[in-house]
Amino acid sequence: MHTKTKIWLSPPHMFGKEQSFIDVAFRENFIAPCGSNISGFEADLEHYLKHDCFVAVLNSGTAAIHLALILLGVGKNDEVICQSNTFIASVNPVIYQGATPILVDSETDT
Numbered sequence: 001m002h003t004k005t006k007i008w009l010s011p012p013h014m015f016g017k018e019q020s021f022i023d024v025a026f027r028e029n030f031i032a033p034c035g036s037n038i039s040g041f042e043a044d045l046e047h048y049l050k051h052d053c054f055v056a057v058l059n060s061g062t063a064a065i066h067l068a069l070i071l072l073g074v075g076k077n078d079e080v081i082c083q084s085n086t087f088i089a090s091v092n093p094v095i096y097q098g099a100t101p102i103l104v105d106s107e108t109d110t
Helices: 018-027 036-049 061-072 092-096
Strands: 079-083 100-104
Touching: 018 036, 061 092, 092 100
Parallel strands: 079 100
Antiparallel strands: none
16 A cells, blocks of 8 residues: 655754754854864763763764774674664674674564
C-alpha cells in the first residue's frame, strides 16, 4: 500500500529561543568548534550533575561512540555488538578502533 504521508527522520522543532543562541554565536564569531554557548552548556551540565565529573560536548553521535570506545580501551581483535537496523555512522567508530562490529537483530524471534 502506497501512502503519501512522509515520516521524517529528524524533523526540526524550534522552541523560540534558538535565534538568541545563534545570534550570540555569530556575534562572538564562534560557530564551531567552540564558544560561550558550548562552554556554558558544559558548565551547566557539570553543575547539574553535582559530581566530580567533566563534560565535553561533541559534534555528533558518531564522535560520542568513538570517544566511548577509546575510553573503554576497545581496539584490534575486540568485537563490539551493534544493532543491525542502524546507520553506518554507529558502526564506523568500531572500525576506526580496529575492532570488529557484530551486527545483531533485536527481534526475539529471529
